[in-house]
Amino acid sequence: MIRIKKYHIVTICFYLFYSITYAQHEYEEMSFSELESIIIHTENHFNSLGRASRIMTIETVIDVSEKFNPKQKYYLKAHSYNALGKVYYTNKDYEEAIKNYKIAELFIKELDGYPELSIDINNNIALVYINGFNKPKKALRRIKHIYENSNDLNEKSQHVLALNLANIYIRTKNYKKAYDLLEKCKKYFINNQQDISKLATTYASYGEYYYRFRQYSNAIKYYELAATITEKNQLFRQAMTIYKKYEDLLVKIGREDKAYAILKKYTKHHQTALDIEKQEAHQYKKQLTVSEEKNTVETKKAKQSKTISIFTVSLLLLCLIFFCFFIYNHRKIKTLGQSLALRNKELKISKEKSDHLAAVKTKFISTVSHELRTPLYGVVGLSSILMERITDKENHKFIKLMKFSADHLLNLINDVLQVTKMESYEIHLDKSSYDLKNLADDIKNSFEYQAEKNGNTLHLNLDPDIPNQLIGDAVRLSQIFINLISNANKFTKNGNIWLNFINPVITDNEVEITFEIKDDGRGIPLDKQELIFDKFSQANSKDHTTGTGLGLHIVKNLVNLHGGDIKINSSPGKGSTFYFTISFEIDKKNEAINKENNTKNCISLNTKDYNVLIVEDNKINQIVTQNILKSKEYHSEIADNGLIAIEMVKKKRYDLILMDLNMPKMGGMESTKIIREFDPHIPIIALTASDTQDTIKAILHPDSGFSDFMRKPYKNEEFFKKIELNLNTSISKAS
Structure with missing residues (x-):
């Protein structure tokens, strides 16, 4: 009985081997068009053919296609792998389906003149993305592209694509x-x-x-x-x-x-x-x-034959089966190797293109940032100086309007550049110690004037249990609050705006804080609440309020960058509440040190005793910076470029240098390093209109020689605070 079962197994193996080899031999005799018809027939009769039969037929065509010229071979392989993908897709084996579709795509890219097959492959990939992996955005990119380029297709195929x-x-x-x-x-x-x-x-x-x-x-x-x-x-x-x-x-x-x-x-x-x-x-x-x-x-x-003959034949058959399996597997590996080589080649080319585009984009952002902010520095600075000097009410009003327009233009430029940097993944959070209460007070004070213009009252509520000294990115956090308060003030008239820092949860060296920006303005309809965080989007498209529609988009991205998720609670006529929760590291060391420094660092400066060197090639910016310093009675001198600055510092002692970066003959980076060779102690503050990550990294590098930096244009209060801080630091080192 056992001997019968063994022989039965051998017979089945022989039958399968004979079926495969006979089919392959039969297909090897076929022409290119006949093999193409086999693939089409297999695709059109999925329901009547078994799964195993379909896979065996298609894989045999793939093996036989090696005998044709490259163009015919690539076409048959592209068509076959596409059909194989459909078999797996029908059985909901999406991983295998996408793998075969991608191989088909690699082969079809090597050919010209087969738009229908190329579009069918891309359409099939899109169907796997949406139905198999639930990635509608990836599917949309595929389908939208092929639909817009489907003029060569017949009417039925065009409408099937349109339906997808x-x-x-x-x-x-x-x-x-x-x-x-x-x-x-x-x-x-x-x-x-x-x-x-x-x-x-x-x-x-x-x-x-x-x-x-x-x-x-x-x-x-x-x-x-x-x-x-x-x-x-x-x-x-x-x-x-x-x-x-x-x-x-x-x-x-x-x-x-x-x-x-x-x-x-x-x-x-x-x-x-x-x-x-x-x-x-x-x-x-x-x-x-x-x-x-x-x-x-x-x-x-066969039972009539001798046992030794059965054993010998069976052994030979098994060896032959293993040999055929080895040949078949070798061909499969060879095909896969070719596909992987093509894919690696494409990936290498794509990476080179991507790196080149990223470098061009970074350079463009840097150039645009510098070229737009430099003249704005002159406009904002001169208008600020004129506001202090002109006492005539009518002219003072015009100057005030001019400064408001310049500030508004600067905000628009900053918003556009900020979104561009976010899309380029250039924004990273800094980690430095700052006082949260001081930051909140500064934001409240800076918005009180704008709030009063709309008849609004700005309230600040800060939970006393929140630690003052935190570690994080104070600039990015401020941007979140500034954009949200500005948005609340824009759509609230004769009302209230609340900035709430509440519900601290302290664990070890971390604190989790909930932030609320609340108003009692006109509110936002429910169907618009998801759209307002999109780029260039506003709750009401008929709104005549100013703005690009980028503010809330920037807020959402910055909150996500902090590891939070912004949410909204609003209804028309009842105001809006934007809220989110962020975790911070507590700076326990600086909590005590800052209390001492608050008394030590408040050294009263006699500004008449200090001489500042302004290194700047732009004549308007020279006038602006010199007059701003003059308003606080600082003495100042001008150097048109880095070379002149080096000679002036060698001949005369200055208390502080304000160094521009982009100048003819010699820029600020190079001249600062040379000055540090003979004067390592003088404070040097970099002034830059560029806002790229590479520029800021270069300034903050320990070997750059800079003591501090400021982005142009800046507020006068911030400008003088930086100067006083660096002069005080210099005094502390000297003493």
């Missing part, structure tokens, strides 16, 4: 575009009844569209239409999908009775589909049984 694109637009909440495409598809598929399954899909998409808009009666109507079509045409798998979505809708709106009826239909079609698949499996099993019966007859005849 509409479904992705629904997933990504771009409802207007989704609706337009659905209307187009509905009209076409109604007039072309041979594509009845696509009409059912279109109606189901309408159902999902109206479901998301909460127009539930319309959603029910279209789900019913879709279900009727699938019922009538016995599209059981499609009917299951539609009834599942229909049931979810009914449960959502509280129609449990009807939902139960739909669930029963879903169960019925699920069972029907299983029965059909069982029937197909049964037929396949019957074919195997016939083969086994034939083999049994041969086995009975």
Whole structure:
């Protein structure tokens, strides 16, 4: 009995080996067009062919394609791997599906003149992204690109693409575009009844569209239409999908009775589909049984042979099977190696392009930042000086308006550059110690004038349990509050604005703080609350208030950068509350040290005793900086570039140097290093209109020689505070 079973196994192995080798031999005799027809036939008869049979057929074509010229070989492989991806996609094996689609994409990129196959591959990849991996944005990029370049396709293919694109637009909440495409598809598929399954899909998409808009009666109507079509045409798998979505809708709106009826239909079609698949499996099993019966007859005849002959033949067959498996596996590895080589080549080229574009973008940001902020420094500085000097009320009013416009333009430029840097991943959080209470007071004081202009009162509430001294990025945190308070002030008239620092949770060396920016202004409608954080977006497009619509987008990104998540609670006429929670490290060492420094560092300066060297090539900026210093009675001298500055510092003693970076003949970086060779103690403050990460890193590097830096244009209070701090530090070192 045991001997019969062993021989039976050998016979089955022989049968499988014979089937594979016979099929491969048969395909090797075929022409290019015949093999192409085999792939198309396999794609068009997925339901009638078994999964194993489909995979074996396609992989045999891939192996045989090696005999053709490169163009024909790449086409057959691209078409075959695409078909193989469809087999895995149908069985919901999305990992294998995407792998085969990507290999197909690599081969088709090496060819020209096959737009339909290229578009079909990209469309299939997009379907895996949306249905398999739930990545609608990736799918959207694929589908949108091929849809916009689908003029060479036939009308049916164009509408199938449009339907896929509409479904992705629904997933990504771009409802207007989704609706337009659905209307187009509905009209076409109604007039072309041979594509009845696509009409059912279109109606189901309408159902999902109206479901998301909460127009539930319309959603029910279209789900019913879709279900009727699938019922009538016995599209059981499609009917299951539609009834599942229909049931979810009914449960959502509280129609449990009807939902139960739909669930029963879903169960019925699920069972029907299983029965059909069982029937197909049964037929396949019957074919195997016939083969086994034939083999049994041969086995009975073979029993008459001697045991030694059976063993020898079996051993030879097994060796042959292993040898064929080795050859087959070798070919597969060779194909995969070729695909990986192509992919690596593409990745290398893409990386080089990406690095080049990143460098160009960084240089562009640096140049634009410098070229825009430098003249603005002159406008803001001169208008500030004129405001202090002109006493005539009418002219003072004009100067004030000019300064307001310049400040507004500067804010717009800063917003645009900030968004650009965020998209380039150039923003990183600094880690330095700062006093949170002082930061909150500074923000409140800087906004009180603007708030009063709108008749608003600004309130600051800071929980006494919050530690004063924290470690983090005070500049980025200030940007969050400034943008949110500015937004609240813009849409609140004769009301109140609250800046609340509350609910501290202290654990070891960390504190978690909740921040609220609250107003009693006009509020934001519920349907607009998600949109206001998008770029260039405002709650009301008919609003005539100033602004780019970038402020809240910047806030959201900066809060995310801190590890928080900003949320909003608002309703029309009742005001708005923006709130988020961020964790900070507590600076316990500086908590005590700063209390001592607050008394030690407040050294009263006699500004008449100090001489400042201004190194600046721009004549307007020279006038502005010199006059700002003059307003506090500092003495100052001018050097037009770094070379002149070096000679002046060698000949005369200065108490502090204000050093511009971009100058002819010699810039600030190089001249500062030379000055440090013979004067290591004089404070040197870098003045830069650039705001790129590379520039700031270069200034803060220990070997740069700079004591501090400031971005142009700056506020006069900040300017004098920096100068006094560096002069005091210099005095402390000298003493």
